[in-house]
Amino acid sequence: MNRIADILENIKTVGIAGHVRPDGDCVGSCMGLYLYLKEWYPQIEADVYLDRPREVFSYLSGMDEIRTECSGEKEYDLFITLDVSSLDRLALAGTCFEKAKNTLCIDHHVSNPGFAKINHIEGDVGSACEVLYTLLEPEKVTRPIAEALYTGMIHDTGVFQYSSTTPRTMRIAACLMETGLDFKRIIESSFYEKTYVQNQVMGRVLAESILIMDGAFIIGYLKHKDMDFYGITSKDLDGIVSQLRLTKGVAAAMFLYEYASQSFKVSLRSNGNVDVSKIAVYFGGGGHMYAAGFEMQGTLYDVINNVSQHVERQLSGE
Template sequence: MKNIAEVLENVKTVGIGGHIRPDGDCVGSCMALYLYIRTYFPEIDVDVYLDNPKPIFGHIDRIDDIKTEIKEDIRYDLFITCDVSARDRIALAGDLFEKASRTVCIDHHISNPGFADENHIQGEISSCCEVLYGILDPQKVTLPIATAIYTGMIHDTGVFQYSSTSPETMRIAGELMKTGIPFNKIIDESFYQKTYLQNQVMGRVLAESILLQNGKCIVGYLRRKDMDFYGVEGSDLDGIVSQLRLTRGVEVAIFLYETETQTFKVSLRSNGKIDVSQIAVFFGGGGHTRAAGCDLQGSMYDVINNITAEIEKQFCEEPKQC
């Protein structure tokens, strides 16, 4: 696909959807595409479906247009997924995807098997927003569209720290900045500003974290009872796994929290030697070489043991590591 206009030709209705628990790249790419179609293809009736986005994305234009429920029986001419790595990762709009006359997947996950009728997947690219930018007309990227794209790019690159960040990533970021986006405010509100309660919870996780595998692996956790005590949910825990990763000597960080009794959401971050996407896919999840996740059932200790066993296998592939 060279331009998004290729798939929009002769289309009257478009649905856009992202993955469950949408992160910045998911929200940014879905909203950027939504705004682009609304602006330059006014004859197309377009809707965007996502699970409730976090408040930190409130700076994105028309964020309130997102549909969080499916009320009407509707069949789209075209349904486009953004940042969705597998069919079963589509959030509430899965049925709309199945019923659509034609489907398109725009993504950057290396684990994506290509589940749509047409797939534009670039696994070596830093973010879905960067992939999306490549099929938009750069002269038509307005301030609102640029804001959404930049939001997604900084979230999936860790503010341009991850190894997936390329010279092209930085060039695109520079082009987006030319539109006048409040780039410093977006970064602060997305990554650094925390509520007092969020700081308390992070402090507890860091204080109770454990080092494994000769200090190369760090694990942080929260049980359901702990989350209830603080009155927090998964959306309040952003940034914890990234902070764990910054521990000196650590190669891979694990953060898990209990979503319901003996069901855990696991986030994995790597400093380069461990491919955490392989581990996540092994357990039914997905992601990237240095940032991935999955859901696992069992006791907390079983989950930790199962994850670290797969990490140890990769360490053992290195000379003199085992």
């Protein structure tokens, strides 16, 4: 498949869905394709299924048309998943996916096994939105569609910062920019902007962070009672581990928060000399060489001690 148009012939109904807890790339790719079908294939009845996206994406068009529940009764001619790395990550619409006459998976995760009948997976591309763009007719990408795709691209590349950013990424971003979208507003309001309390918490975590192994490993943490005190949830903690990683001289960074008593979610980031995916996999999680995560039970110091040993072993070349 080179163009989405190739498989839309004689199709009357299309379902679209992303992964659980949708991020910017998931929301952007699902809404980008939904808006594209609505605009250029009005004869097709298209539905988009997503877990309720975060408020920061409310500037995108068509958000009030998202279906946040799926009865599973509808039999679609074609069901398309976007940014979904495996079938168990598909949100809401599993039954519709199984019932559909044809299925298409558009994704950018290397680990994707190709669970649909047709799979268009480019494992080394920075975002699902970038993969999706290459399947569309460029002249048909209107400003609302471009806003959705641009949102996904900036979120999954850290605003064109991660190593997955290529000249093609920037060329596509340039084409999207030419539709006249307000890139400054999109980047600030959906990516960088924090609430007052989110900034307070980030400040506190940074102030109380621990730097060990001669400055090679930095650890930030938040206890359950502190999360209660600030009245925050996990989605208020985005960006903290990335900020820790930017500490001069560190090889790796860890941020852990206690989501329930003695239960921690752990995020790891590396600057290249530590493969954090190996550590995450050891503790039952997953991820990439530079970014990975897992969950662990125990006291704060149990978690810190356990993970630190693995970081130290990798740094000493054992």
